[in-house]
Each structure stands twice: as C-alpha cells, then as structure tokens.
Amino acid sequence: MHKAAESEKAMKKEIPYLIITAQAKYAPYMIADITGALTDSGLNIIAVEQNSLYGLSILTIIAETVAPDDDIAGARSRLCKRIRKFSYDVSTEIITPDQAERVVDKKLQVFTLIGRDKVGILKAITNTLANFRVSIERMTHLARGEFVALELWVDASELRDLSLLKDVIQRTCDEVGFDAIIQPESPFRQRRRLVVFDMDKTIIDGEVIDEIAHAANVGEQVSQITRKAMAGEIDFREALKQRVAMLKGLPVEVLEEVANSMKLMPGALEVVRTLKAMGFKLALISGGFLFFAEKVRQRLGFDYVYANELEVKDGVVTGHLRGPIIDKMAKGRVLQEIAEREGLSREEIVAIGDGANDEIMLKNAGFGIAFNASEILEKVADGKLTRDNLRGLLYCLGTTDEAIRLANGDTQQNGTGDSIAGDPHPATPSGTGT
Structure with missing residues (x-):
C-alpha cells in the first residue's frame, strides 16, 4: 500500500462518528426531517435503521462529517440547532475511533x-x-x-x-x-432454499407402521421393535425387515383405511404452504412406506418424495420390500443427491426429523432441527423443538406470524385433525423420487 493511501486510511479511522437517536409517535416525516438536517449540517449518513412499534417510531443513525477537516463537535452543534424546530425526542453522542471500530467488529x-x-x-x-x-x-x-x-x-x-x-x-x-x-x-441464513422433512412423527402425527400393525393384530410386537429402532438400540434395516414380515397377508384395502385415519402434525399445512410461498423446495425422505409418502405428496405438494416400497401381490402385502431400503445412510445420501440436482450448497439446506434414522440427514444439512426427538438426535442437531406443532420451524427461519398469514390467506389452519389423504394440494410437484 502506498504511503498516501496509508495516511488517508489512518486519518479516516481517527475521525469520530456521531450517533443520532430520535423517536416520536405517528411521525411519518421524521426520517425525512432528520436526514435533511444531517445533510444541511455537513454530515454524511453511514448507517441507518428505523423501527415502529404500536405507532412509536425509533430512528438510529450513525454519521460522519463530509469534510475530513471538519470538527464533529461543530457539526453536532449545527445539527442540534436545526432539529430544535421539530417535536421529536432526539439525542446525540460522539463515539471515538476505537468505539466505532468495535461497532462493526x-x-x-x-x-x-x-x-x-x-x-x-x-x-x-x-x-x-x-x-x-x-x-x-x-x-x-x-x-x-x-x-x-x-x-x-x-x-x-x-x-x-x-x-x-x-x-x-x-x-x-x-x-x-x-x-x-x-x-x-451469516449470509447463508437468508439463502436457504431446501427444507427436508422426515415423515412419521414429523409431518404425520404418529408412526404409520404401528398403525398398520394394529390393523393386522400385531401392534404390540411391532411397536416394541419401533421404539428400539427409533432410539438406535437395534439396526434400522433389520428392524424394518422384521416389522414388514409381520404384515404378510394384509389386504391393500387396509393400507387405504390407515391412510384415511392418519393425521397431519399440527402446523404441517401452514408450514408447507408458507415455505412454498417463500420459494423453498420441499423434500420428504422417510424410513416409512412410499404408499403413505405419496399420499402426503398429493396432500401437501412436496417436490421430492423418497421412502420404502412395500411389495404387494394379488392385492395383499407379501411381507417383503421392493428396491433399496431408506435407512440412516440412505437418507443422508438422498439429501445430497437432491442438493446436487437443485445446485444447492450444504448451507442452503434445512432438515428436520425425530429419530436416530434422521441423524445423517441432519448432519448433512446446513441447519438440522430435532423435532420432539430422541436424545441421540438432539446431540447432533443444531436446535430442538419440543412443541407439538411444526410452526416452530418457521420461527427458526425468522418468519413472522404476519408473513405466515399472508402466505396462507383465508385457508390458514394448523393442520390439527387433517387426514393425510385429504384434498390434494393444487401445486404440481417439480421433481420425484422413489
């Protein structure tokens, strides 16, 4: 760096700043009045913020002198004379170069x-x-x-x-x-573009396989295996095979009945509608069954759906699966595949789930949320939600109630009591997964 440039930089750092704070009730012209007075006083605005709360407007400005050799105290005096004619509550303070440096650091x-x-x-x-x-x-x-x-x-x-x-x-x-x-x-908080959901006990209020098992009169046996798998006590793939084997001979009509009885998690409808209105891509990656995941896709309009496929022959469940198993590792891999397809970085992805099977999926996302989760998942998540309502996800993204209302319009509802097999979402999915 040239000496002249170094000298100019040093001089600029030595010039103190002036902080101006003004407040008034119902004052639409306040910012125009104050900024005009600043200009007339030879001050240049370098930062400004205004907020209003219940009619009270609060304005904060940081300014510096326009001329390098101008005295900040003199400029402050000129400013105070000019703003006396206004009925605003105004205070000013000069901060030192060290304090000014601290403001941005x-x-x-x-x-x-x-x-x-x-x-x-x-x-x-x-x-x-x-x-x-x-x-x-x-x-x-x-x-x-x-x-x-x-x-x-x-x-x-x-x-x-x-x-x-x-x-x-x-x-x-x-x-x-x-x-x-x-x-x-960080800048990435404003750039998130993909939200990945688990299905059971996240988008759906319950475990689908447990409901199917009750219909097949093997509910207690399957529930015991489910609890151990969710807690990470037994291998998910083996647990899934054991539970599916118990469903052998179940008529496919029973799957339809279960789908009609399963409810969405409170908040699911408005969360999905809000995220889609905000331009997010949405993915459902489930260790559950594709039959039900497709129902959720039709109901809510997910862009991507991945789940395990039950084998059905002659209208009955065979007790086997078709295709690859969606386990912990597969969930993490599928998330990365979707990100590559959409051209997204890790930091642009949010993932939310409740069980040990979601661990890699949350790790591979830039922001992972454990929802009413097992302890093993809470340890790897960036944050946890324990309310029985998905709406908390929107607040984590900085979304206000007003934005949620605007996104949902007259159809705003929290999803309580809504079947996963309800009226289809009007949006057409832009991508698919199997």
Missing part, C-alpha cells in the same frame, strides 16, 4: 425462543446473557398468538466459550417450558 448469534407466553421468560434469558456479558443487539417478536416467538441477535465477540452459554440458555429455557434454537448469523 461483532460475532452475532441468533437466538430463537418459542413457547407459550409466561411471565418472567425475558427476565430469565436477559439475566443469563448479562451474566455472560453478552449484549443484545436486536430483539423482535415473531409471534404473539398461541405461541410466543422471540428472535434475539446477540454479540458474542467477547465470549470465550459459546457452547457453555448455549448449554445454560437451553437449561434456562427447559425450566420455563421454552425451546431455544441458537445459530450464527
């Missing part, structure tokens, strides 16, 4: 807190953050209805052990019945 983490409204939740969280000397940069209410959802942006640049803070926040939220999902703020 941040390591932001985004905390999403979800649960039923409870007095004291904010106190518990903010006290914890204060004890770790972590500052809250921004806080937004995403939802204020059946669930309360808060998004906090915190600066962890001076934190030595982020994992310790995460553990303490998780314990604090567990004590008050809230979910906490913590993720770093």
